[in-house]
Amino acid sequence: MPVRTSDAKWQGDLKSGKGTVHLGSGAWEGQFNFSSRFEEGKGTNPEELIAAAHAGCFSMALSGGLSGAGFTVDSISTTAKVKVEPVPGGFEITQITLITEAKVPGIDKAAFDKIAAATKEGCPVSKALKAVPIELDAKLV
Template sequence: MSIKKTASAHWAGDLKTGIGSISTETGVLRDAPYGFKARFEGGKGTNPEELIGAAHAGCFSMALSMILGDAGLKADSIDTKAEVTLDQVEGGFAITAVHLILKAKIPGATQQQFDELTKKAKEGCPVSKVLNAKITLDATLQA
């Protein structure tokens, strides 16, 4: 089975003063603004790293849900935050790390099960597989 999803970006101008927009085929993002200031100076708009973080957090959460189900468990809640690190490296910039921070309520799960299943989700999520970055995880099983 092969699934294809699309997104698009438009850019006009030079790097520092130019402005762009990002859209998704579903329309969830429609001409969302992005630019140098949003990416490097905390300005308004989105940026590629933020979008990758959202994708990674969402993908990991869904992967964990599937893996929990395979283990006979069901989460009351899975809350994942992704911190994406963009570093200046030789030849430009690179995403060098993603740190996932998970808080989950999973009735009946032991700490050992939780640790094993979250590691499996981190390694198996499709977004984790596509990133050439160090991916770490802090996982908290909540009562």
């Protein structure tokens, strides 16, 4: 299996410095700074990138779980919300919420909920982030 890489460069101190993140694939790069991370400033931040990774991983894994159970998946849309808050000694990611909507003909709510809950526990990014409470809001559309 491949090893995925990305890199970040930072210049300056925490409050007035600035950084750049590059995806190893070359598909994207973005700027980040204190304001984009801990306030509402322009730019990206590590938590937003974690959210993107988690949403993508969960959607793919849910598709796999549903397909493996014999269902045909029309579409899955997932939003991940990663909350970062000040705590004694710094900042911490305190909550992740996955909000997913799936169009899966022929599945009942109970079967969907069971597969979605198993996916929340089993997708590789969820496993990597298991130190953070993860909530799931899964809906059939």
